[in-house]
Amino acid sequence: MDLIRDIQNHLDNQEIVAKALKQCQLQGTQVLAEGVETKEEFNFLVGLGIRLFQGYYLAKPAFEALVTVPFADIEANAMA
Numbered sequence: 040m041d042l043i044r045d046i047q048n049h050l051d052n053q054e055i056v057a058k059a060l061k062q063c064q065l066q067g068t069q070v071l072a073e074g075v076e077t078k079e080e081f082n083f084l085v086g087l088g089i090r091l092f093q094g095y096y097l098a099k100p101a102f103e104a105l106v107t108v109p110f111a112d113i114e115a116n117a118m119a
Contacts, residue, residue: 042055042056043056043072043073043075043076043094044074044076044080045077045079046080047079047080047082047083053083056084056087057087064088069091070089071089071093072084072089072091072092072093072094073092073093073094074093074094075094075095075097076094076095080096081094081096081097081117082117082118085117085118092113
């Protein structure tokens with residue numbers, strides 16, 4: 040089940056992700072949203088409090104050593 044795809048338009052998925060996020064936060068577990076492909080998905084997930092992301096919206100797949108863009112820069116561009 041792809042919970043992230045068009046999450047801004049699917050209330051059931053929003054509820055599932057919000058509850059899972061809350062449980063992770065209570066346990067002190069970091070959350071990474073995978074498969075973020077649109078600005079709308081990204082903005083919605085940021086609004087939930089998620090701060091770690093992976094997906095085509097942020098960058099095409101690359102080797103870890105090639106990723107040099109700080110999250111603050113990505114977030115600033117996405118909110119523009």
